[in-house]
Amino acid sequence: AQKVTQAQTEISVVEKEDVTLDCVYETRDTTYYLFWYKQPPSGELVFLIRRNSFDEQNEISGRYSWNFQKSTSSFNFTITASQVVDSAVYFCALSEAGFGNEKLTFGTGTRLTIIP
Amino acid sequence: DAGVTQSPTHLIKTRGQQVTLRCSPKSGHDTVSWYQQALGQGPQFIFQYYEEEERQRGNFPDRFSGHQFPNYSSELNVNALLLGDSALYLCASSFSDNNEKLFFGSGTQLSVL
Numbered sequence: 211a212q213k214v215t216q217a218q219t220e221i222s223v224v225e226k227e228d229v230t231l232d233c234v235y236e237t238r239d240t241t242y243y244l245f246w247y248k249q250p251p252s253g254e255l256v257f258l259i260r261r262n263s264f265d266e267q268n269e270i271s272g273r274y275s276w277n278f279q280k281s282t283s284s285f286n287f288t289i290t291a292s293q294v295v296d297s298a299v300y301f302c303a304l305s306e307a308g309f310g311n312e313k314l315t316f317g318t319g320t321r322l323t324i325i326p
Numbered sequence: 327d328a329g330v331t332q333s334p335t336h337l338i339k340t341r342g343q344q345v346t347l348r349c350s351p352k353s354g355h356d357t358v359s360w361y362q363q364a365l366g367q368g369p370q371f372i373f374q375y376y377e378e379e380e381r382q383r384g385n386f387p388d389r390f391s392g393h394q395f396p397n398y399s400s401e402l403n404v405n406a407l408l409l410g411d412s413a414l415y416l417c418a419s420s421f422s423d424n425n426e427k428l429f430f431g432s433g434t435q436l437s438v439l
Contacts, residue, residue, distance in 0.1 A: 214368075245427075253414060254330070255369070257427035301368050311425045312359045312418070313382050316368030 212237045214304050216317035223292055224325045231287045231320045233302030239263075243311060244278065244285045245303040249319070255301065260311065261285065289322075297324045328353065330419050330431035338437045339407050347402040347434045351419030358400040359428065360392060361416040369416055375400050376422060404436075412438045 213236040223229045235244065242263045247255040259269065261278050269276045273290045289296055299321045303314040331350045339345050351358050357376045361369035371384035375394035394400045398419075404411055414435050418428035 247430075253416075253432040255416065255418075255428075255430040257429070260426055303368075312357060312374045312420060312428065313371050313384070314369070314428070316370070318366070318368050 212239075212242075212304050212306070212315040214302050214315055214317035216302055216320050218320045219318070220321045220323070222323040222325060225294060226291050228288060228290050229292055229322065231289075231300050231302075231322065233285045233287065233317060235283050235285065235302070235304050237304060237306070239306050241306075243305045245305070245311075245314065246276065246285075246287050247301045247303060247316075249299040249301060251298075258287075292324045294324045294326050297322060330417055330429050332415075332417050332431040332434050334434060335432070336435045336437075338439060340439050341407055341409060343407050343438075344403065344405045345407060345436060347404075347415050347417075347436070349400045349402070349417030349419075349431060351398050351400070351417075352429045355419035355421050355429070356398050357420045357422050357425065358394060358398065359418045359420070360400070360402045361418065362386075363414040363416055363433070365413070372402070407438045409438050412436060 215234045244261045246258040249255050266278050275288045277286045299319045301316045301319045303316045305314050333348045359374040360372040363369040372386050374382040378394045389405045391403045414433040416433045417431045420428050
């Protein structure tokens with residue numbers, strides 16, 4: 211069975227600080243995908259990134275970066291120079307490669323509040 | 327280009343009733359998935375529809391059923407509602423040939439009294 215753990219329930223930081231959201235996953239599959247989604251107050255989840263289990267390269271996209279470490283089953287997300295617009299709930303998710311990307315197992319989310 | 331649209335946005339029902347939620351996928355998408363998100367929790371996969379058939383199902387009872395129409399829109403039906411069915415129901419769409427990411431609607435907030 212797959213499982214995603216986001217131990218940080220809520221995080222608050224002052225604007226312009228860096229913040230890292232933790233994600234630990236469990237799966238018996240050798241091939242899988244990892245995701246991060248953002249859920250603003252409007253409710254819809256917004257896709258941020260997908261990472262294949264065979265690709266352990268870190269990725270940077272603007273102020274966002276992701277650190278994938280297969281050895282510790284972690285896929286952490288860092289926001290650099292945080293902004294008020296980053297306030298949202300962030301979800302880490304996992305899917306089995308054979309089932310496509312529609313059947314996701316989500317963590318319980320981390321509520322991030324950026325204080326102006 | 328309209329994204330994923332869901333209706334209604336809010337709904338109040340009583341225990342034992344039946345409910346139907348609707349979803350129109352993003353233009354060009356042919357696959358629809360439904361998720362249930364309880365308060366303070368992550369979304370849980372209910373099922374996926376492609377070519378008008380249920381292709382995958384999560385750990386939900388038969389009270390939860392669905393349908394996909396030829397225009398790719400979809401309905402989620404829940405029978406014999408329980409208090410525990412109160413949640414945000416999210417619809418997500420994708421294109422079968424390029425399903426790297428899901429596009430989600432804003433959801434239907436269902437309250438069961």
